[in-house]
């Protein structure tokens with residue numbers, strides 16, 4: 228068995244939104260697939276109306292297959308401080324042509340303002356490891372964990388694009404989706420993430436610098452967050468770049484295009500093109516741009532978010548416990 232679903236970027240590629248169906252008859256919601264977390268939670272009819280601004284909500288009472296998971300609750304806080312919480316139903320969930328009949332669907336009762344303020348996002352679908360699912364008293368399997376035994380291969384791939392629709396595929400590697408070879412690197416899932424260590428980096432056409440960077444492949448984080456020393460080495464090469472504490476990160480003149488950023492994956496490399504490093508203009512006046520590469524200060528590890536992932540075809544291989552990165 229295998230499947231595929233399209234995923235679309237919001238403005239500035241801030242997040243990627245993917246359609247799913249829940250319940251009987253199917254309720255269609257659009258959610259953020261997140262390899263950096265492991266809860267499938269959605270806006271629901273159990274929320275206060277004031278917390279809902281345009282989102283589509285899951286109504287378990289309108290699904291003949293929903294069953295409340297008695298006594299279970301969940302509560303999650305993300306790296307950016309956003310949060311949500313609620314209770315749990317078991318219901319059928321379909322992604323593309325793949326269906327899990329008894330998927331734990333975490334219905335929100337409360338969400339923080341970051342979620343209320345995004346009318347296009349109806350929830351999150353965690354693709355991290357089940358060990359960090361927040362349901363109490365019994366953690367619940369992710370969609371991928373529930374379906375992976377029935378897939379032809381226990382893996383999924385992320386093909387995120389800059390300003391264009393991409394796809395998540397389950398159970399197969401599409402040879403037409405990438406070029407060259409896939410660079411494989413072992414995954415450390417001890418913290419519940421798709422963790423790996425990059426051996427180093429290069430700035431533009433400069434020499435490769437050996438510098439271990441341990442982090443996670445996280446489709447739910449927008450930027451590429453790296454060690455302070457690596458980030459300052461990169462921005463040192465951009466005329467007029469500076470750390471702007473008001474903006475909360477490095478800002479630089481939007482033109483000329485900044486240098487590429489290259490990071491290692493095992494004995495291969497991934498190139499973030501300079502024109503993907505300019506994340507977004509900070510103001511129309513003097514055309515300064517907020518950088519897509521920023522410090523990982525305070526997190527405890529680096530985060531290879533969408534700025535890194537959208538340059539590549541990435542294989543999240545649970546069977547082999549490895550990550551594969553390829554150019555496209």
Ligand SMILES: CN(C)c1ccc(C(=O)NN)cc1
Pocket residue numbers: 242259261262263264305306307309341342348351445446447448
């Ligand atoms: C507010 N929103 C939509 C978020 C979505 C995902 C995340 C995250 O850290 N994922 N790994 C944070 C925030």
